[in-house]
Amino acid sequence: MSAQPITGQQVATVICSTEDVERIIDEGGVKGKMHWIILCLALAGLGFEAFYTGALSGGMSAISEQLGLSGNDVGTLSAVGYSASVLAALTCAKLGDRIGRVRFLVIAKALAVVGALTMMSAQSYGMLLSGRLIGGIAYGIDLGIALAYLAELLPKNKRSWLSFSQAQWYVSTSLALLVTLAAYELGAGLDVWRWSLAVAGAIAFVLLLARIWFMPESPKWLAARGDLDGAARSLTRILGREVTVDHARMAEVMPAPAIKVKWAALWAREYRPRTVLANIVGFTEALQYFAIGFYLPIISMDLFGSGFAMAITGSVVFNLFGIVGGVLAVYFARRFGVRISSAWGFAGVALAIFVLATWSDMPLLAGFLVPSFFIFCHAAAPGTAGLTMGPLAYRSELRARGSQLVTISRSAAGVVGLFCFPVMREAFGTPTTLLILMAAPLVGLLACVIIKWEPLSDKSDRELHDIGVRQAHDRSLLIDTTDDRSSS
Secondary structure: OOOEEEOOOOOEEEEOOHHHHHHHHHOOOOOOHHHHHHHHHHHHHHHHHHHHHHHHHHHHHHHHHHHOOOHHHHHHHHHHHHHHHHHHHHHHHHHHHHHOOHHHHHHHHHHHHHHHHHHHOOOOHHHHHHHHHHHHHHHHHHHHHHHHHHHHHOOHHHHHHHHHHHHHHHHHHHHHHHHHHHHHHOOOHHHHHHHHHHHHHHHHHHHHHHHHHHOOOOHHHHHHOOOHHHHHHHHHHHHOOEEEEOHHHHHHHOOOOOOOEOHHHHHOOOOHHHHHHHHHHHHHHHHHHHHHHOOHHHHHHHHHOOOHHHHHHHHHHHHHHHHHHHHHHHHHHHHHOHHHHHHHHHHHHHHHHHHHHHOOOOOHHHHHHHHHHHHHHHHHOHHHHHHHHHHHHOOHHHHHHHHHHHHHHHHHHHHHHHHHHHHHHHHHOHHHHHHHHOHHHHHHHHHHHHOOOOOOOHHHHHHHHHHHHHHHHOHHHHEOOHHHHHHO
8 A cells, every 4th residue: 555645625645554654755855844944953963962072172172271180081071971871872772762752852952951051161070070971961862863863754865865964063063163263262261162062052952942843753653653643743744734544544454563672683683784884883983083083183283283273273174174075975875885985984094093193293284184184084984874874774663772772882982082092192192092093993994894784775675674574473583572471
């Protein structure tokens, strides 16, 4: 059965099955103004995380000087947020599959407001840590669920647009650095980081209100839960035209009941290569970014002997290359595939790190171009893949948990990178630390060469369809029947 339009003065679309909901979203392109707004809001949440990270990165030297932080303090501050995001992702992953996407996206932005404002007003290291902890919880809730939501609302032929998240990441990071630079030039002094975080809090508040007002629940998630009426209401808001349920025909096609899938399904034979590749890529790309990219202003001052303003300006230039790489990531993903593009990207990142570590008397031009090449290669593929492989690897009933597992891997890498880099830098110096961290892109490259799964391929979609058929006939392996037994 397929979705059928009703002819007459008021044109409506009738659905009677989960397949109808998927077909309406997957066929064609973006379905109108409201669909665009909803997609932009989901992407904007990722952009906020980048702005927040950029504000911390640009202001880290000022934070350290104003509050008298040691290298260990900086590492702990940076890592505690990602430790919190691991716990938040673990807690909310299954709930995101059980009770929906949007309410968690709203909660995440409310916490982001509190976290940013707490850090902005911090007068002690303890208060600073508290704000970072709250912000980390918000990040852990938001990232994986927002990507799952995006994957469920993008038409099939537009899924490569998930790769645009990297361009938005670097645009937002650059804006944060420019805000930091503007505040510095206007005389903010060591309070420059407070101004940046205040702007971050204001952005989070606007996004909070917009998500409450505009974002409907994912119709694919509702349909997978057996709630076709709810899916029809969401589709009506997204499409800007009425979508109704034909209950008589719905009885004929027997819509699927709500599916409860075990966490262990992530490691079932059908999903295992996807889970392994998505998490290795997520961990290694996050480690190389958060250990090196996050500290580019500090690296710039160490390697090239510049002051605060020059370091921020250099970081903005680096991020312009990230914007170009992020935009091209959409083309690379569509033309070569996410996996092959990521392999080349990891190779380029490893080369850039090696040059940064071994070229001690780098001239000014090379001092800009080599880190910029690092950012370009990261944004053009591995950074994109770390965000998009998880949402594209799973069916709707498992997508939030799969996405959040990758978020956990990325956050764990953030803990390792953000804590270890300043500590290792103090102990071994920047060049040796960079050589050690070159292992991250090399491991990512190896994983992309060995594991052959391609997220954007038709074969991947067919495999997901076959998994759904198997779930319908073999509930014992993939489907959690605990609730069924307890209620009988």
